[in-house]
Amino acid sequence: MKSIAVYCGSSAGTDPRFAQQAALVGETFARRGITLVFGGGKVGLMGVVADAVMQGGGRAIGVIPAFLEQKEVAHLGLTTLEVVDNMHQRKLRMAELSEGFIALPGGFGTLEELFEVLTWGQLGLHRKPVGLLNVAGFYDGLLTLLDHMAHQGLLRPDHRHQLLVADDIETLLTHMHAWQPPSVEKWLTPPLT
Numbered sequence: 001m002k003s004i005a006v007y008c009g010s011s012a013g014t015d016p017r018f019a020q021q022a023a024l025v026g027e028t029f030a031r032r033g034i035t036l037v038f039g040g041g042k043v044g045l046m047g048v049v050a051d052a053v054m055q056g057g058g059r060a061i062g063v064i065p066a067f068l069e070q071k072e073v074a075h076l077g078l079t080t081l082e083v084v085d086n087m088h089q090r091k092l093r094m095a096e097l098s099e100g101f102i103a104l105p106g107g108f109g110t111l112e113e114l115f116e117v118l119t120w121g122q123l124g125l126h127r128k129p130v131g132l133l134n135v136a137g138f139y140d141g142l143l144t145l146l147d148h149m150a151h152q153g154l155l156r157p158d159h160r161h162q163l164l165v166a167d168d169i170e171t172l173l174t175h176m177h178a179w180q181p182p183s184v185e186k187w188l189t190p191p192l193t
Contacts, residue, residue: 001034001099001100001129001173001176001177002033002034002035002099003034003035003036003037003061003097003098003099003100004029004034004035004036004037004098004099004100004101004102004176005037005038005094005095005097005098005100005101005102005117006025006036006037006038006046006049006101006102006103006104007038007039007101007102007103007104007106007109007110007113007114008022008038008044008045008046008049008103008104008105008106008110009044009045009046009104009105009106009107009110010039010041010043010044010045010046010106010107010109011043011044011045011107012044012045012048013045013105015105015135015136015138017135017136018045018104018105018135018136018138019045019048021104021133021135021169022045022046022048022049022052022104023048023049023051023052024052024169025049025052025102025104025133025169026048026049026050026051026052026053026054026055026056026058027052027053027056028169028170028173029049029052029053029056029058030052030053030054030055030056030057030058031056031058032173033058034058035058035059035060035061035079035097036049036050036053036058036059036060036061037060037061037063037094037097037098038050038060038061038062038063038094039062039063039064039068039090039094040062040063040064040074040075040078040081040082040083041062041064041068041073041074041075042073042074042075042076042077043073045104045105045106047073047075049104050062050075050077050078051077054077054078054079059079060075060078060079060080061078061079061080061081061082061097062074062075062078062080062081062082063082063084063090063093063094063097064081064082064083064084064090065083065084065085065086065087065089065090066083066084066085067086069083091113091116094113095117095120095126098128099128100128100129100130100131100176101114101117101128101129101130101131102130102131102132102133102172102176103130103131103132103133104133104135105135105138105139111142114130114132117130118130118159118162118163121162121181122159122162127181129164129175129176129177129179130162130163130164131163131164131165131166131172131173131175131176132163132164132165132166132172133166133167133168133169133172134165134166134167135167136167137167139165143165146160146163147160156182158182159182161182162181162182164176164179
């Protein structure tokens, strides 16, 4: 993979390990020659990742909607900063530029972006790996919920395992490089027509 979209918080959170791991992700991308694709903000964990990539001599492409350019303080020290009209264009453009996706700790926006690319993969709209960096057990509750969804018959086990999980970036990248998309359809039962 030559480019990976990173979804993460526009704030740093309360646990210093979040920022430490975000910086390590950026350093790792720069060292491995992986282009960072992200939301284009200078603040929070996304700013930490981007700063680390740029300080390491790597490439970072930010994609930010015009209405967030001031709120998220657009990062002007990137390889490329694209300003788009809205959130839908932001997410589509990030997906177009990326060969894989990783979520770090974040809030509603991070989850929304993560679940959108998982759904797109489930529907066969892309065949790119999706990873979750579970820093300090941040996503343990979410992973329990996903297992519950599969157990309740609302999510195929193959699709549950479409989300690759690790607590360190090197292991996660190894899983992502080895990943093969599931060959099953999304639907668990035939349509009632």
